[in-house]
Structures are given as C-alpha cells and as structure tokens.
Amino acid sequence: KQEVTQIPAALSVPEGENLVLNCSFTDSAIYNLQWFRQDPGKGLTSLLLIQSSQREQTSGRLNASLDKSSGRSTLYIAASQPGDSATYLCAVRPDQKVTFGTGTKLQVIP
Amino acid sequence: GAVVSQHPSRVICKSGTSVKIECRSLDFQATTMFWYRQFPKKSLMLMATSNEGSKATYEQGVEKDKFLINHASLTLSTLTVTSAHPEDSSFYICSARLAGSNEKLFFGSGTQLSVL
Numbered sequence: 001k002q003e004v005t006q007i008p009a010a011l012s013v014p015e016g017e018n019l020v021l022n023c024s025f026t027d028s029a030i031y032n033l034q035w036f037r038q039d040p041g042k043g044l045t046s047l048l049l050i051q052s053s054q055r056e057q058t059s060g061r062l063n064a065s066l067d068k069s070s071g072r073s074t075l076y077i078a079a080s081q082p083g084d085s086a087t088y089l090c091a092v093r094p095d096q097k098v099t100f101g102t103g104t105k106l107q108v109i110p
Numbered sequence: 111g112a113v114v115s116q117h118p119s120r121v122i123c124k125s126g127t128s129v130k131i132e133c134r135s136l137d138f139q140a141t142t143m144f145w146y147r148q149f150p151k152k153s154l155m156l157m158a159t160s161n162e163g164s165k166a167t168y169e170q171g172v173e174k175d176k177f178l179i180n181h182a183s184l185t186l187s188t189l190t191v192t193s194a195h196p197e198d199s200s201f202y203i204c205s206a207r208l209a210g211s212n213e214k215l216f217f218g219s220g221t222q223l224s225v226l
Contacts, residue, residue, distance in 0.1 A: 034214065034215060036217070041201070041220070041222060042219055042220060043116065043203050043217045043218050043219040043220040044154075044203065044205075044217040045217075046214060046215070046216065046217070049214050089153065089154070091215070093215075097144075097156060097159065098144065098156065098205075098215060099156075100146075100153045100154045100155075101153060102152075102153050103153050
C-alpha cells in the first residue's frame with residue numbers, strides 16, 4: 001500500500017526566504033506526482049505535475065524535483081511571499097487512484 | 111486550464127436528510143471523476159472512483175448505500191449523502207481526470223457539509 005509522507009507538517013518563515021517542502025512515498029512504481037496548494041476551506045489548485053520519466057518541473061518561483069528510485073520529491077519555493085501561505089499537498093499516482101500526502105502547512109510572515 | 115465546478119460550496123442540513131453534491135467538468139470531458147473526503151487537519155481520502163456510464167468503485171470502508179454516486183454524463187458526477195448524520199460532516203472534494211499526455215487531475219472547490 002502506497003504511503004505518502006510530507007515533512008515538515010508545518011513551517012513558518014519570514015517573507016523573502018527560500019524554502020523546501022519534502023514529500024516521500026513508499027512505492028516507487030508511480031505514474032506521476034503532482035503538487036497542489038490548498039487554501040483554508042477551499043479546493044486544490046494544481047501547481048506542478050512531474051511525470052515518472054521526468055526529474056523536475058518549474059513554474060515561476062516554484063521548482064519541483066522527483067527522485068523516483070529513492071521515493072522522494074521536493075518543492076522549492078523561491079523568495080516566499082505572504083500569498084504563498086497555504087497547505088501544500090503532494091499526490092502520487094500509481095494508476096487510476098491518487099494517494100495524497102499528509103500536507104505541509106506553510107505560513108509566510110510579512 | 112481545465113475547470114471543475116463543484117456545487118454547492120457549503121451546505122447545512124438536518125440529520126436524516128439527503129444532500130446532493132454536483133461536480134462538473136466545464137470545458138472538457140471526464141470519463142473518470144474521483145470523490146474525496148477531508149477531515150479537519152487531515153489529508154484527502156479517496157472515497158470512490160466514478161466512471162461514466164458504469165457503477166462507481168468504492169474504497170474499502172466507504173458505504174456505497176450511504177454515499178450514492180452517479181456519473182450520468184461525461185461532464186457531470188454527483189455524490190448524494192443519504193440520511194446524513196453529524197458524523198458525515200466533512201469537506202468533500204471532487205476531481206476529474208483530463209485524459210491526455212500528462213493526465214493532470216483538476217479539482218473542484220469543495221463542499222463543506224455540516225449536519226446538525
């Protein structure tokens with residue numbers, strides 16, 4: 001059974017700092033991995049999707065990497081802003097189903 | 111990007127009533143939609159996979175008679191919480207899979223259900 005863990009569970013940083021969120025999964029046989037953000041009481045917004053054959057994806061200040069063999073992915077956020085405050089979830093797909101990580105709640109302090 | 115509309119965003123109902131939640135893919139066809147439930151400060155848990163034109167596949171522990179799923183068209187899936195009870199209060203989110211080269215998942219905005 002696939003298990004997805006995210007560390008840290010919560011993170012508080014001052015504005016402008018670069019930060020890294022971690023995601024680890026137990027079964028490396030995945031189809032893709034996707035990072036989402038979730039604002040309180042809201043749905044999920046897709047940030048980046050990495051196919052199993054890819055090593056990283058970039059979008060603006062965000063960079064996600066994937067090391068399938070070690071079962072790890074990182075989400076790098078450069079020059080953090082208060083608007084980045086949210087819960088970040090990673091999700092892996094071995095097939096049709098998706099397994100979500102436990103989430104990292106990020107607070108960026110102005 | 112692809113848009114998934116979920117309605118209602120919030121519903122409060124009395125215990126014993128049934129509540130229907132709609133999930134629509136607005137600008138694409140989704141042969142498969144997924145329904146998730148999220149407890150406070152917890153991650154999303156997959157409840158069921160909804161396939162257009164066929165019966166939904168429920169995850170272990172999810173009562174199919176309690177959570178009725180209908181996927182009658184390529185753009186609409188509904189989740190009906192029947193005879194709702196306070197323990198059914200939760201945040202429900204649907205997602206639709208966009209078939210294609212990268213097969214992203216797109217999520218609805220979620221429905222906060224509160225059963226009194």
